[in-house]
Amino acid sequence: MSELLEITMIVSFGASWPLNVMKSYKARTAKGKSLGFVCLILFGYIAGIASKLMNEAYMANFAEKWYVLFFYVLNFIMVSLDFMLYFRNKKLDKIAAEEK
Numbered sequence: 001m002s003e004l005l006e007i008t009m010i011v012s013f014g015a016s017w018p019l020n021v022m023k024s025y026k027a028r029t030a031k032g033k034s035l036g037f038v039c040l041i042l043f044g045y046i047a048g049i050a051s052k053l054m055n056e057a058y059m060a061n062f063a064e065k066w067y068v069l070f071f072y073v074l075n076f077i078m079v080s081l082d083f084m085l086y087f088r089n090k091k092l093d094k095i096a097a098e099e100k
Contacts, residue, residue: 003068010071017078024082029096030089038083045076 024033052058052069062069 003065007068007071010068010075014071014075014078017075017082021078021081021085024085024089028089028092030086030093033086033089035083035086038079038086041079042076042083045072045079048072049076 049069049072052072058065058068
């Protein structure tokens with residue numbers, strides 16, 4: 001049951017990240033975005049992935065439970081995209097400010 005709840009949490013978070021990435025891409029600004037928050041989320045996903053990889057019981061049953069780690073990695077990739085978009089948008093903000 002705890003694995004089902006963990007998957008529910010990861011999938012719920014995962015559903016929001018693609019929407020957030022699209023919003024960041026379309027907004028073309030870093031205003032209102034917290035780099036510290038995004039870094040903290042990335043750190044959390046790294047810790048979650050490391051936890052799974054270091055858990056002997058999980059790794060012993062990896063063939064049956066691979067999907068849990070898959071969602072951690074997928075979410076990490078989505079947040080990483082948002083992280084990269086932050087710097088793109090920051091650069092666009094700087095260009096816009098110079099043009100004014």
